Amino acid sequence: MGKIAFVFPGQGTQFVGMGKDIYENNALAREEYDKIFKNLSFDLKTPMFDGPEEILKKTKYTQPAIVAMSLILDKLLKQKGINPDFVAGHSVGEYSAIGSAGFLSLDEAVKLTSFRGEVMNEIAEKVNGGMAAVIGMSSDKIQEFLKTIPGIVEAVNFNEPKQTVIAGEKEAIEKACEILKENGARRAMPLAVSGPFHSSLMKPAGEKLKEELKKYTLNNTSIKLVANTTAEFISTGNELKEEIYNQSFGPVKWVDTIEKLKENGVETIYEIGPGKVLSGLIRKIDKSLKVISVNSIAAIENL
Missing domain, CATH: 3.40.366.10 (Malonyl-Coenzyme A Acyl Carrier Protein, domain 2)
Structure with a gap:
């Protein structure tokens, strides 16, 4: 059973x-x-x-x-x-x-x-941070792109194969959303949360x-x-x-x-x-x- x-x-x-x-x-x-x-x-x-x-x-x-x-x-x-x-x-x-x-x-x-x-x-x-959801891109690919972004931004929630949440400093998150969309992510959007949880x-x-x-x-x-x-x-x-x-x-x-x-x-x-x-x-x-x-x-x- x-x-x-x-x-x-x-x-x-x-x-x-x-x-x-x-x-x-x-x-x-x-x-x-x-x-x-x-x-x-x-x-x-x-x-x-x-x-x-x-x-x-x-x-x-x-x-x-x-x-x-x-x-x-x-x-x-x-x-x-x-x-x-x-x-x-x-x-x-x-x-x-x-x-x-x-x-x-x-x-x-x-x-x-x-x-x-x-x-x-x-x-x-105390920290100026946030989170964003990235849809339509594998988590491995996301992590590769994040390495190129200045500041703190990390993949933190591996929710399903094509949905990963990133978290970190606000500026780094904005930059990451831009770069990920330019490189094939279907969506990369900041979430309405009060902090960079799990980062x-x-x-x-x-x-x-x-x-x-x-x-x-x-x-x-x-x-x-x-x-x-x-x-x-x-x-x-x-x-x-x-x-x-x-x-x-x-x-x-x-x-x-x-x-x-x-x-x-x-x-x-x-x-x-x-x-x-x-x-x-x-x-x-x-x-x-x-x-x-x-x-x-x-x-x-x-x-």
């Missing part, structure tokens, strides 16, 4: 009202949400359920909101007897995967995510996360997590500490992650959390995989 993987989306999938249907219609979900909200030093419930969008869009709120919703859906899915052999998450989605695999409890995973959101925000405001400019955030991790006990787990930065399996707390540090300024190797799951017998992938972004990417990486989107209470009930 084919194996099952749970995957979790990252930033950009948030929307006002996310998770509200789950909170209002499921007693277990409400209990878990209340525990999460109580465990944080700021009000996450209002921006998540009622907005305004400008507040929810701030990294400090976005990241824990996505992870909270994803992990509560994860819990409801497991309650139905569906359990993963492997987990993975895209960017901040990796923190949902950390909670799903059991490295941390649900509310601790959200709490660590909220710290990540704050430090990412803080560092992003080397974010290393100070990694240092702060490393320090914060001293307050947490990371368990070893029986469910293996595929790491963003290496696309290799992780199942011990020590390996995870290293990944959390590296991931804040390292790449998201999503294509390699999906290939790793397939190589290890995965046939069915559940995308758990807001939106359906990962389902689209996975289908472009490997059409033979069955992808099921779990993004609402209705989706859980319809399984």
Whole structure:
């Protein structure tokens, strides 16, 4: 029988009202949400359920909101007897995967995510950086061209064979978009994000996360997590500490992650959390995989 993987989306999938249907219609979900909200030093419930969008869009709120919703859906899915052999998450989605695999409890995973959101925000405001999506060109070719551009600009999200995100200094990003379009990229467009996430400019955030991790006990787990930065399996707390540090300024190797799951017998992938972004990417990486989107209470009930 084919194996099952749970995957979790990252930033950009948030929307006002996310998770509200789950909170209002499921007693277990409400209990878990209340525990999460109580465990944080700021009000996450209002921006998540009622907005305004400008507040929810701030990294400090976005990241824990996505992870909270994803992990509560994860819990409801497991309650139905569906359990993963492997987990993975895209960017901040990796923190949902950390909670799903059991490295941390649900509310601790959200709490660590909220710290990540704050430090990412803080560092992003200090560096004049950004990100851009490049479509219609292989990642190898993109990386070759980036070597010729002055300043810091790096390929950071390998989303699908013909879609790669670059990040770095604003001027270098603009120059890169120009050069990549001149050399055959179908599109190269700056993204509406507040910083150069996953690039080397974010290393100070990694240092702060490393320090914060001293307050947490990371368990070893029986469910293996595929790491963003290496696309290799992780199942011990020590390996995870290293990944959390590296991931804040390292790449998201999503294509390699999906290939790793397939190589290890995965046939069915559940995308758990807001939106359906990962389902689209996975289908472009490997059409033979069955992808099921779990993004609402209705989706859980319809399984």
